Amino acid sequence: MDPRVTLLLALGDDELVIGHRHSAWTGVAPHLEEDLAFSSIAQDEIGHAVVWYGLAAELAGEEGVRELAPRAPDGGDRVDALGLGREPGGYRNAVLVERPNGDWGYTVARQYLYDVADDIRLMTLAGSSWQPIADATGALRREERYHLLHARTWVDRLARGPVDARAHLSGGLAAALAEAPGLFEAPPGEDALLADGVLPVAFAEQHARWLAVVTAELTALGLDHVLTDGGVHAAGGEFVATSSGELLAGDEPDAAPAAGNGGLGGRHGRHSADFTQVWEELTGTYRAYPGVRW
Amino acid sequence: MSYETRTAEFKAHLAAGGKVEATDWMPDEYREAALRFIEMHANSEIMGALPEREWIGRAPSLRRKLSLTAKVQDEVGHGHMLYRVAEDLGKPRDAMIADLLAGKTKFHNVFHYPTYTWGDVAVIGFLIDGAALVTQKALLESSYAPYVRVLKRICAEESLHQRHGEDLVLELCAGSDEQRAMFSEAVDRWWEPIMHFFGPPSKPERDMLLAWRLKTRTNEQLRQRFFDTYVPKLWDLGIPIPDPALEYDEAAGEWTWSDPDWDGFWRVVKGDGPMTEARLGLRRRTHDAHGWVREVMNQPARAA
Amino acid sequence: MERWEVFGKRTVDDPWTSVGAVHAPDREMALLLAKESFFRHGEGVDFAVVRLSDLHVFGEREQLEFATDKTYKLQSGYTGMGDKRRRAAARAVEAGAVIDRRRPVDRRVLNPAHRSRTEA
Numbered sequence: 001m002d003p004r005v006t007l008l009l010a011l012g013d014d015e016l017v018i019g020h021r022h023s024a025w026t027g028v029a030p031h032l033e034e035d036l037a038f039s040s041i042a043q044d045e046i047g048h049a050v051v052w053y054g055l056a057a058e059l060a061g062e063e064g065v066r067e068l069a070p071r072a073p074d075g076g077d078r079v080d081a082l083g084l085g086r087e088p089g090g091y092r093n094a095v096l097v098e099r100p101n102g103d104w105g106y107t108v109a110r111q112y113l114y115d116v117a118d119d120i121r122l123m124t125l126a127g128s129s130w131q132p133i134a135d136a137t138g139a140l141r142r143e144e145r146y147h148l149l150h151a152r153t154w155v156d157r158l159a160r161g162p163v164d165a166r167a168h169l170s171g172g173l174a175a176a177l178a179e180a181p182g183l184f185e186a187p188p189g190e191d192a193l194l195a196d197g198v199l200p201v202a203f204a205e206q207h208a209r210w211l212a213v214v215t216a217e218l219t220a221l222g223l224d225h226v227l228t229d230g231g232v233h234a235a236g237g238e239f240v241a242t243s244s245g246e247l248l249a250g251d252e253p254d255a256a257p258a259a260g261n262g263g264l265g266g267r268h269g270r271h272s273a274d275f276t277q278v279w280e281e282l283t284g285t286y287r288a289y290p291g292v293r294w
Numbered sequence: 295m296s297y298e299t300r301t302a303e304f305k306a307h308l309a310a311g312g313k314v315e316a317t318d319w320m321p322d323e324y325r326e327a328a329l330r331f332i333e334m335h336a337n338s339e340i341m342g343a344l345p346e347r348e349w350i351g352r353a354p355s356l357r358r359k360l361s362l363t364a365k366v367q368d369e370v371g372h373g374h375m376l377y378r379v380a381e382d383l384g385k386p387r388d389a390m391i392a393d394l395l396a397g398k399t400k401f402h403n404v405f406h407y408p409t410y411t412w413g414d415v416a417v418i419g420f421l422i423d424g425a426a427l428v429t430q431k432a433l434l435e436s437s438y439a440p441y442v443r444v445l446k447r448i449c450a451e452e453s454l455h456q457r458h459g460e461d462l463v464l465e466l467c468a469g470s471d472e473q474r475a476m477f478s479e480a481v482d483r484w485w486e487p488i489m490h491f492f493g494p495p496s497k498p499e500r501d502m503l504l505a506w507r508l509k510t511r512t513n514e515q516l517r518q519r520f521f522d523t524y525v526p527k528l529w530d531l532g533i534p535i536p537d538p539a540l541e542y543d544e545a546a547g548e549w550t551w552s553d554p555d556w557d558g559f560w561r562v563v564k565g566d567g568p569m570t571e572a573r574l575g576l577r578r579r580t581h582d583a584h585g586w587v588r589e590v591m592n593q594p595a596r597a598a
Numbered sequence: 599m600e601r602w603e604v605f606g607k608r609t610v611d612d613p614w615t616s617v618g619a620v621h622a623p624d625r626e627m628a629l630l631l632a633k634e635s636f637f638r639h640g641e642g643v644d645f646a647v648v649r650l651s652d653l654h655v656f657g658e659r660e661q662l663e664f665a666t667d668k669t670y671k672l673q674s675g676y677t678g679m680g681d682k683r684r685r686a687a688a689r690a691v692e693a694g695a696v697i698d699r700r701r702p703v704d705r706r707v708l709n710p711a712h713r714s715r716t717e718a
Binding site for chain 1: 347350352357358360364369373374377412576577581583588590593
Binding site for chain 3: 043044047048050051138139140142143145146
């Protein structure tokens with residue numbers, strides 16, 4: 001498979017799965033106006049997935065899409081085939097985005113860490129030697145501005161809020177930080193992408209940039225302890241796994257990543273048990289009635 | 295001027311087609327009736343978001359996932375605007391949410407039922423929203439001006455939803471036998487709740503909402519309007535309606551229809567519907583778990 | 599001296615609309631002056647003043663425009679309804695599901711199976 005397709009699927013899957021999780025707050029968010037704001041963010045993220053899948057489908061062609069989504073109907077919508085028609089092990093999203101929403105503290109923490117990461121990723125891809133991907137970043141970054149504003153305003157407000165709010169935020173940040181490295185796990189084929197400039201900066205380097213940003217911002221809010229709680233060495237700014245950190249052997253699609261491995265595995269299609277629930281819900285209706293229009 | 299005289303003048307003002315603003319003097323009975331009516335409308339919007347919300351995660355295509363999320367979001371937005379209108383009548387929003395969760399106030403009977411398939415989403419989007427649009431358009435004649443202003447925006451969004459709902463229906467009806475059956479079965483399930491939606495035929499002279507001109511049409515007028523628009527559309531699609539008596543009576547100039555189970559209606563009105571507890575329970579759990587967020591929203595930020 | 603933005607209502611049914619601003623030292627004076635500044639020709643039924651420093655402008659036009667496809671939020675996202683209605687009605691005929699019951703004559707009929715009766 002063209003490594004660009006693999007990269008686009010990783011990007012699209014992150015956006016789709018986090019958009020799916022975010023969308024579950026629609027109707028039940030903890031504040032009425034926020035319900036509206038967060039639902040728009042969910043919609044934006046799903047819309048971004050559509051953009052990435054569109055590029056992937058174009059690049060992969062009919063044959064490629066069939067190979068990626070063998071159970072998707074012939075002649076159906078190829079974006080839906082990629083978004084809803086793959087087997088669980090074919091999804092390359094980071095483990096972090098498949099986790100359940102938890103409480104609002106975790107939701108805000110994850111949205112913050114994710115959108116700072118997405119911003120860095122999009123800035124990187126804006127300089128891609130492959131024009132279609134570079135072009136796509138413009139519109140996405142315009143929407144990301146609001147996501148970042150939203151994330152930073154909420155993190156700031158919860159950090160300054162009553163002790164209870166601060167505790168909920170800290171807990172959420174520590175839990176999300178522990179799995180955030182998975183967002184920067186290199187997808188298969190990274191070397192080739194780097195070699196021809198499709199990916200101007202390696203994911204490991206993007207990870208370091210991200211860590212510098214979140215470390216500075218969280219420290220300014222007096223929340224540096226969450227970095228340690230989340231397994232990050234604040235001093236060195238690098239992630240240290242609390243276990244061996246080894247990736248799971250084997251390719252069982254639903255094998256859970258080892259606890260403490262930094263939420264890695266997703267880019268290789270290895271997911272937590274939480275993904276099974278996401279996958280069943282997300283793709284269930286599509287799979288149950290193959291080949292029909294909706 | 296005595297209370298009676300002011301009330302008489304107020305009634306004369308209404309009878310002449312006059313409007314009422316939040317800052318105007320109004321009889322206590324009018325204020326209470328308006329508050330209860332608009333509060334229940336707001337409750338129904340945010341509770342009405344829940345049945346469709348159940349299908350956001352399970353939508354059959356990415357496009358439908360987006361359009362359904364946006365549609366449910368709009369319903370929450372309607373609740374948001376309506377609570378503000380109700381709030382100006384003298385009850386804080388927090389208190390209204392608390393009363394809803396405690397079962398002290400009601401939400402519309404049609405939102406107490408389960409959803410089983412994507413066909414239910416199509417029925418809600420087309421027929422339930424259609425019934426709501428008929429009702430809300432009629433409310434544009436209401437005497438309470440702040441309500442009317444908000445309803446104008448709501449109706450504009452509802453006509454988008456209407457189109458969205460019809461689009462869902464047409465795709466199912468043009469689809470496979472399985473899809474047609476999916477929609478048809480959903481219509482069977484929802485017809486009685488839709489008949490309940492308009493309420494039993496009422497005596498206009500005993501309806502306080504009509505007396506205060508908070509609404510201007512009777513239940514039966516609205517039901518007939520709904521039949522006019524939606525029954526022929528369903529028949530054109532070859533979708534039967536589970537009421538053997540339903541037919542247009544040319545001589546009488548109106549539709550004949552059979553009474554649904556009104557006992558069932560009253561059970562649901564009293565808060566004993568199949569999904570009443572589950573839906574309130576979901577809202578209660580997220581509400582109870584996030585008191586700390588409300589605390590944050592109720593005070594300005596402090597220094598870090 | 600402080601500037602106060604003035605919002606008016608043309609009729610009771612209208613929402614507040616910005617009509618201009620007045621310079622005034624306090625709220626009472628602002629209300630006093632706004633009346634004859636903007637409503638002396640009978641331009642409306644009520645007005646309100648807001649201290650300019652209490653108005654917070656978002657100011658990011660780009661953020662209010664759609665960057666990616668949001669047609670699902672617009673009427674224009676649902677086009678070709680007439681064709682879709684005809685296609686679905688034809689499907690009903692094909693499925694032998696035509697429903698032939700009395701309806702008001704002015705209700706437009708899409709299903710050709712009904713056409714003869716309403717045109718008769």
